[in-house]
Amino acid sequence: MNIIIFGPPGAGKGTQSKYLIKKINGFQISTGEMLRDEIKRDSEVGKMIINDMNDGKFVSDEIVNKLIKKFIFDPQKKYNLIFDGYPRSLSQAKNLDLMLNDTKQKIDFIFFLNVNKDTIIKRIEKRKSIEKRSDDELNTIISRYDNYMETTRPVLDFYSKNPNFHEIDGTHEIDEISRKIDSFINV
Numbered sequence: 001m002n003i004i005i006f007g008p009p010g011a012g013k014g015t016q017s018k019y020l021i022k023k024i025n026g027f028q029i030s031t032g033e034m035l036r037d038e039i040k041r042d043s044e045v046g047k048m049i050i051n052d053m054n055d056g057k058f059v060s061d062e063i064v065n066k067l068i069k070k071f072i073f074d075p076q077k078k079y080n081l082i083f084d085g086y087p088r089s090l091s092q093a094k095n096l097d098l099m100l101n102d103t104k105q106k107i108d109f110i111f112f113l114n115v116n117k118d119t120i121i122k123r124i125e126k127r128k129s130i131e132k133r134s135d136d137e138l139n140t141i142i143s144r145y146d147n148y149m150e151t152t153r154p155v156l157d158f159y160s161k162n163p164n165f166h167e168i169d170g171t172h173e174i175d176e177i178s179r180k181i182d183s184f185i186n187v
Helices: 013-024 031-040 044-054 061-072 090-102 117-131 138-160 174-185
Strands: 003-006 027-030 081-084 109-114 165-169
Touching: 003 013, 003 138, 013 027, 013 081, 013 109, 013 174, 027 031, 027 061, 031 044, 031 061, 031 081, 044 061, 061 081, 061 090, 090 138, 109 138, 109 174, 117 138, 138 165, 165 174
Parallel strands: 003 081, 003 109, 027 081, 109 165
Antiparallel strands: none
């Protein structure tokens, strides 16, 4: 079963993805983690990524699509993918559809974790004190949230027409959100 979880930075996508990995024995495709790995390796791509992230911008679709392609085409991971934070743009959504079609896969469930800006700020400030992430500065958080809401609106519109799309109130406690997801996937 392939699942998309999307929502603004700090909505709990990673937390719910990790829950689903255990629940369905799946593989997480976290664009955020992939991008942070490139930064840690100090690659040329990593340097481009850090400049964009520090400016509150999204990394180019070309870079992100290239990074996730290997997961989608991996025969051991097919049909068990959890897309955490991807797609973020309409072109990424269309690219994902093409790659899935090429591998005879589909998206079974789409979950949008809807969380307001104030809750996001509180969560990310807490996360910053624990994880010490460079992209968790207050101005960066606000910029990323606003940019996300603007950029992702077409993706939300694109997927919300699907019968497998579910909007979930992401302000609830982690366990409550997990139970809501469970009620849809019936696993």
